[in-house]
Amino acid sequence: MTVDTTVTVRVPAKVNLQLAVGPAREDGFHDLVNVFHAVSLFDEVTVREAGPRSGRPDGSTSPDGGTLLAELTANGRSVSHLSRVPLDASNLAAGAADLLGRETGRGRPVRIHLEKRIPVAGGMAGGSADAAAALVACDRLWQTGLPREDLLRLAAVLGSDVAFPLVGGTAVGRGRGEILEPVASPGRYRWVFALSPHGLSTGAVFAEYDRLRPDAPAPELSTALRDALAAADPAALGRALANDLQEAALSLLPELERTLKTGASAGALGALVSGSGPTCAFLVGGGAEESSVVAEREAAVVASLEASGLCEQIVRADGDVPGTVFV
Numbered sequence: 001m002t003v004d005t006t007v008t009v010r011v012p013a014k015v016n017l018q019l020a021v022g023p024a025r026e027d028g029f030h031d032l033v034n035v036f037h038a039v040s041l042f043d044e045v046t047v048r049e050a051g052p053r054s055g056r057p058d059g060s061t062s063p064d065g066g067t068l069l070a071e072l073t074a075n076g077r078s079v080s081h082l083s084r085v086p087l088d089a090s091n092l093a094a095g096a097a098d099l100l101g102r103e104t105g106r107g108r109p110v111r112i113h114l115e116k117r118i119p120v121a122g123g124m125a126g127g128s129a130d131a132a133a134a135l136v137a138c139d140r141l142w143q144t145g146l147p148r149e150d151l152l153r154l155a156a157v158l159g160s161d162v163a164f165p166l167v168g169g170t171a172v173g174r175g176r177g178e179i180l181e182p183v184a185s186p187g188r189y190r191w192v193f194a195l196s197p198h199g200l201s202t203g204a205v206f207a208e209y210d211r212l213r214p215d216a217p218a219p220e221l222s223t224a225l226r227d228a229l230a231a232a233d234p235a236a237l238g239r240a241l242a243n244d245l246q247e248a249a250l251s252l253l254p255e256l257e258r259t260l261k262t263g264a265s266a267g268a269l270g271a272l273v274s275g276s277g278p279t280c281a282f283l284v285g286g287g288a289e290e291s292s293v294v295a296e297r298e299a300a301v302v303a304s305l306e307a308s309g310l311c312e313q314i315v316r317a318d319g320d321v322p323g324t325v326f327v
C-alpha cells in the first residue's frame with residue numbers, strides 16, 4: 001500500500017436558507033435552527049508532511065501551550081480577503097490538525113496550504129470549511145482512519161459550522177448548529193453572491209442580535225421552507241428564505257440593505273444576508289425552470305449588482321453540492 005505524503009481536499013461554502021436564532025444561552029452560544037445549503041464555491045486545502053522541528057519560526061503554540069503541528073500558508077484571488085486569513089494558531093485549520101493529533105496521539109508536523117475561493121469573514125463558513133477539510137486531510141495523511149461519527153464529533157468541538165461541510169447537501173443544524181439532520185431537497189438551484197470589501201465577525205453580529213432582540217423566541221424550522229425544498233419550487237424557496245441575523249448585520253453595515261434591494265429589484269427570487277454576513281445571496285432560479293429563464297434572471301441580477309458599485313466581487317454558484325472530497 002502506498003502512503004500519501006500530500007493530501008488535497010476540496011470543500012464547499014454554505015449559504016443559510018433559514019437561520020433562526022434563539023436567546024443567548026448560559027455558555028454564550030445561541031440555540032439555532034440553521035438550514036445549511038452547500039454551494040459550488042470551493043476552497044482547496046492541501047496538507048503535506050513537514051520535517052520534524054522544535055517549533056514554528058514565530059514560536060507560536062497551540063491553545064493548550066504545546067507546539068503547533070501545522071504551519072499555514074494561503075493564496076487566493078482577492079487580496080483584501082487574503083489579508084483577513086490568520087496564519088497562526090487562531091486559524092481553525094491549524095486547530096483541526098492539533099485536535100486530531102491530540103485525540104489520536106499520531107499527529108506529525110504538517111504544512112497546510114489554503115487555496116481560498118470562499119469569501120473570508122463573509123458569512124459563508126470559509127474558515128469552518130477549511131477546518132473540516134484539514135481534519136479529513138490529516139486523518140488520511142496520518143492514517144488515523146477515524147470513523148465518520150468521530151470526525152463529526154471533533155468537527156463540532158472546533159466550531160458550530162465545521163461539521164456541515166463534511167456532509168454537504170442541505171441539512172438542518174440544531175443546538176449550536178452542529179447537530180445535523182439531512183433535509184429532503186431534490187432540486188438544484190442557481191445563486192449569485194455579492195461579496196463585500198468588508199468582513200464581519202460572527203461574534204460581533206451575534207452580540208448585536210442580542211442587543212436588538214433581547215426577547216428572541218425559541219427557534220423553529222420554517223414549514224414553508226421545508227415544503228418549498230421538498231417540492232423543488234424556486235419561487236416558494238425564494239419567499240421562504242429567512243435570516244434572523246440579517247437585521248444585526250445591516251445594523252453594523254447599513255450599505256448591505258442597498259445591495260439586497262438592488263438584487264431583489266432586478267428580479268431575484270429571494271435575497272438575504274448569508275449567515276452573519278456581509279456576503280449577500282440571491283436565488284436566481286432552479287428546480288424545473290427552463291435554463292434560459294434562469295440564465296436571463298441571473299444576468300439581470302449580476303448586471304444590476306455590477307452597476308451599483310456596491311460589491312467587491314460578484315460570483316455565481318449552484319447548490320446543493322456534496323461535502324468534502326479528496327482531489
Ligand code: C5P
Nearest residue numbers: 028029030032159160161176202203206
Ligand atoms: O462556533 P463558532 O466558533 O463558529 O462561533 C463563533 C462565535 O459566534 C461564537 O463565539 C459566538 O459568539 C457566536 N455563536 C453563537 N451561537 C452559535 C454559534 C456561534 O452565539 N450557535
